[in-house]
Amino acid sequence: MPEKPFHVLIIGAGTGGMALAHALKNNGVSVAVYERDRTRVDFLQGHRVGINPEGTRALRACLSPELFDTFVATCAAPMRRGNLYTEKLTELISLEFPLDRDALDSEKSVSRVTLKQLLRTGVDDILHFGKYFTHYEHEADGRITAHFEDGSTATGDVLVAADGTRSRVREQYLPHATLDDAEMAGAAGKVPLDDEVRALLPPHMTEGMSIILAPRGRFFILHTMEFPWDEHRRPKNGIGEQDADLLAAWPGLQFDNTTDHLIWGIALPPGLSPAGLAEAAGEEVIEIAKEMAAGWSPVLHRLFELSDPTTCAVSTRQSTSVPVPAWETSTVTLLGDAIHTMTPGRGVGANTALKDARLLAERLVAAHRGETGLVEGIHEYEAQMIEYGFDAVRESLKFYGKDNPLNGRVGGRTLLALFRGGARTVQALPPLKRKLVHRMLAGRGARTPDRPGRSSTR
Numbered sequence: 001m002p003e004k005p006f007h008v009l010i011i012g013a014g015t016g017g018m019a020l021a022h023a024l025k026n027n028g029v030s031v032a033v034y035e036r037d038r039t040r041v042d043f044l045q046g047h048r049v050g051i052n053p054e055g056t057r058a059l060r061a062c063l064s065p066e067l068f069d070t071f072v073a074t075c076a077a078p079m080r081r082g083n084l085y086t087e088k089l090t091e092l093i094s095l096e097f098p099l100d101r102d103a104l105d106s107e108k109s110v111s112r113v114t115l116k117q118l119l120r121t122g123v124d125d126i127l128h129f130g131k132y133f134t135h136y137e138h139e140a141d142g143r144i145t146a147h148f149e150d151g152s153t154a155t156g157d158v159l160v161a162a163d164g165t166r167s168r169v170r171e172q173y174l175p176h177a178t179l180d181d182a183e184m185a186g187a188a189g190k191v192p193l194d195d196e197v198r199a200l201l202p203p204h205m206t207e208g209m210s211i212i213l214a215p216r217g218r219f220f221i222l223h224t225m226e227f228p229w230d231e232h233r234r235p236k237n238g239i240g241e242q243d244a245d246l247l248a249a250w251p252g253l254q255f256d257n258t259t260d261h262l263i264w265g266i267a268l269p270p271g272l273s274p275a276g277l278a279e280a281a282g283e284e285v286i287e288i289a290k291e292m293a294a295g296w297s298p299v300l301h302r303l304f305e306l307s308d309p310t311t312c313a314v315s316t317r318q319s320t321s322v323p324v325p326a327w328e329t330s331t332v333t334l335l336g337d338a339i340h341t342m343t344p345g346r347g348v349g350a351n352t353a354l355k356d357a358r359l360l361a362e363r364l365v366a367a368h369r370g371e372t373g374l375v376e377g378i379h380e381y382e383a384q385m386i387e388y389g390f391d392a393v394r395e396s397l398k399f400y401g402k403d404n405p406l407n408g409r410v411g412g413r414t415l416l417a418l419f420r421g422g423a424r425t426v427q428a429l430p431p432l433k434r435k436l437v438h439r440m441l442a443g444r445g446a447r448t449p450d451r452p453g454r455s456s457t458r
């Protein structure tokens with residue numbers, strides 16, 4: 001027999017929280033989401049989200065079939081290449097990715113704004129805006145009451161923290177779960193993708209993702225984002241009749257502000273940060289980026305100059321969660337950045353949050369159906385999440401942050417030279433290139449011929 005009906009409170013309407021909300025609603029579990037944004041059109045900013053095959057499968061499990069198909073239709077054009085350059089724009093290696101993988105096994109790029117709008121589609125009855133969480137209290141009957149800054153409250157049987165890196169729920173529930181500084185400072189911006197930009201950059205650089213690993217721990221990344229709609233939010237010609245119909249019917253597109261662009265990010269250890277980084281905004285960020293890239297190719301400096309100043313931002317602190325051992329399970333739990341904030345080093349933050357949402361939804365739905373107890377189901381979720389989530393935190397810090405050996409003052413230049421030499425060797429040997437592509441796809445959850453069931457967060 002099922003347990004008595006229970007109600008789930010989700011604090012935060014980010015990627016993981018909304019994926020969980022959709023999954024619960026679709027399976028008949030009572031749920032409500034409380035988001036501090038005042039309206040659906042608040043904060044229409046943000047850069048790229050990379051959704052790997054594992055994240056895609058999690059989304060398919062959480063969303064209705066119609067909304068999942070719309071998600072696929074709203075993704076940017078697939079990444080055709082992954083490139084590695086020197087800071088002078090000498091190409092070290094260019095990996096070509098197959099484009100014939102199905103919707104589940106392809107690497108996807110989506111605008112953070114677009115993904116937000118997609119996940120806020122079809123949930124008007126359960127999504128409450130303008131709710132800034134302050135604290136929760138346990139009631140005498142075992143239920144939980146969430147309190148908000150506007151004086152309102154909400155009571156339920158389960159409270160899920162999906163309120164991001166600075167989670168107020170985590171601060172109350174797990175005060176010993178702290179954040180550390182990854183010791184990387186950076187700047188980022190968007191460049192409208194037009195003919196001038198295409199002519200400016202090396203040919204492969206506008207076909208996917210490009211990375212520069214430079215001396216002294218300096219890092220640069222560039223993503224190409226081409227969407228299936230034009231600047232007037234109209235489906236482009238040639239995208240396919242089904243996708244065009246999905247876009248035309250999707251109400252979320254009217255709230256979006258995304259057009260074709262390049263996203264760039266540049267980062268370095270804080271000790272090398274230019275003066276004034278913390279206060280920089282708009283045009284100042286462009287000048288800061290040029291200073292961070294001192295001595296690099298003038299092409300990159302021109303790219304910074306072509307950026308839209310309204311999209312430019314800086315970060316002086318990149319947080320990373322300090323892993324903690326398992327805690328005693330209760331009817332309060334956490335997902336995504338609220339428990340395992342990680343650096344962008346492996347590009348798996350959003351994917352790990354989606355994995356959380358899928359797994360937690362499965363356990364809560366099982367409790368709803370009487371297949372497990374409520375606390376038992378949450379415990380099963382946490383036992384897995386703590387292991388893979390903090391593994392992803394540690395691995396990400398090795399690629400981007402103080403644990404990256406290329407950032408080391410001692411031996412960093414030597415390791416960089418060896419890394420570049422290895423890239424050149426692989427570039428010269430097509431069988432090695434194909435093998436590397438195969439490993440990269442499998443490592444991000446793609447099913448491959450030799451490992452059809454393989455799945456990974458790394």
